[in-house]
Amino acid sequence: MKPLDTTKSYQEYVDKKSPNSPIFKNCFNAFWVGGLICSIGQIIMDICKNNGLDTQSSGTIVSIILIAISALLTGFNIFNKIGKFAGAGSLVPITGFANSIVSPAMEYKSEGYVMGVGGKMFTVAGPVLVFGISTSIIVGIIYFIFM
Amino acid sequence: MKKLGKQTIQFDNPPTILETATIVGPKEAEGPLAKYFDKCLEDEFWGEKTWEKAESKIIKETVNTVIHKSGLPSDSIDYCFAGDLLNQCISSSFGLRELNIPFFGIFGACSTFVEGMSLAAIFADAGIKNVLCAASSHFCSAEKQFRFPLELGTQRPPSAQWTVTGAGATIISSSGDGPHITHMTTGKIVDKGIKDANNMGAAMAPAALSTLISHFEDTGRSPNYYDAIITGDLGLIGKEILTELAMDKGYNIKSNYNDCGALIFDKNSQDTHSGGSGCGCCASVFSGLLFNQLKNKELSRLLLIATGALTNATTSQQGESIPGIAHAVSIEL
């Protein structure tokens, strides 16, 4: 069959022609950067606990510190370079969530501080909250019914 | 002018490409074609507050440069065709609002430049003296509109293309000693069902093929009639696909075919993956490199085929496929 005969054959032909992402290299980078970010979190957590904080508060402090660092790195135009190198390694940890809030906020600054920064802040991260919170409410309701 | 076959017009009084000008951004300035551009910017804002303003300024200054270079007084330009990628073509209309020349805003996605040249050529053949056409794109404003915020830490797949920051402008005149636009082949919309917005070259290649074949069939010419066949922004992957598909249909374009998106960046040192794209890609490479080669008689017969992906952010979110289009002009000394 010729490539242009059907959409399916053309898609197959294009897939064959398009180079694949270097998945091993990407996974390796994602692994060590992701692991490193989590380890930094763990170190902060250990220090907090050592200072007498409970697990829940320590976890919250870890989140706040990691979020503050990635907001800063995003602001200094560094996070996208890390993201390009590490892929999911910096996306999947809470750092990626922070980056996805800060980057549209910066991008739409040109549309003003209220509807630009304020309004567009959650264009990427909004769905994360919508799905995360909704799922947790469903979990809570199910737990309530079967408890 | 007269119609040849289904899609081609042959000009009786082939209009002359009088002059061209191009201004590009900093990344293009680091590429292999830097010396052919009239001006290379040092930063992508060019002193403006927003990318949209920067893009408007780029197209405005490019148009001013081409008028200046041509030596024509600006009131002797009769019409202007211009377009870009931003919603409602605001770069062109905002950039050119002080130009005081009758204005047609046009949209053909990345094929806009040749679309403008085709229309300008019809005007010139019909006796209008000087018609200006211009097109622009800007990496940052295009990313903002079509993809993600710049600071979002994502990876670009190997098939992704890099939107060229830059603009090209040209003046098409009814008289002059060339290079002349002798034919134009207007493309049909071709959609082969590609949905991946990170693989535009593959989405547009079938449209380029359709226009290429129509041009040869309508004019009776063959690929080796031309010194060079140049497509707009198929990129490296699209270029390879078009070469193979054309071969498959019996047209061997291997030796004289290239693509503006493949020419404008150095793939290895600039990390642009599949190459350049955007209205500014074809516009700046033609206005810079190719016009220069025509002037120096390094090329005497050029087939310029600009390709466009007729998509927007909404349709790609809705899961629609990407319709492609390609317009060709035949330029001869």
Next chain:
Amino acid sequence: MDWLQAIDWLGILKCFVVGGIICVIGQILIDKTKLTSARILVMFVTLGAILGGLGIYKYVVDFAGAGATVPLTGFGYNLAKGAIEGVKEYGLLGAFTGGVKNAAGGIAAAIFFGYIASLISKPKMKKQ
């Protein structure tokens, strides 16, 4: 160097490996499926909340600590855990208040630091 003694190095190693593996799963999804990053984040947070609700993710957290809580699955887990604790304490009302209460610090920090960062900086073109 008092704080060095607070660190459990074996714990860090477990955290590094598990956190890394969760990221690799994300990377495979990115490279193999063409999903956008926003969709991947949504998948991870939803998956974390479901696994948290089923009581499975707790074991990962016990084993790997921040290696399980720092990835977005941990964010989802935290939401679900909060909802369950809320139900235990306040009944049905807790299903609505518990989750966000648990994640409030992270969400508020992201909004606050995000706004501050956008005030002080301007987006730049990627060099690559």
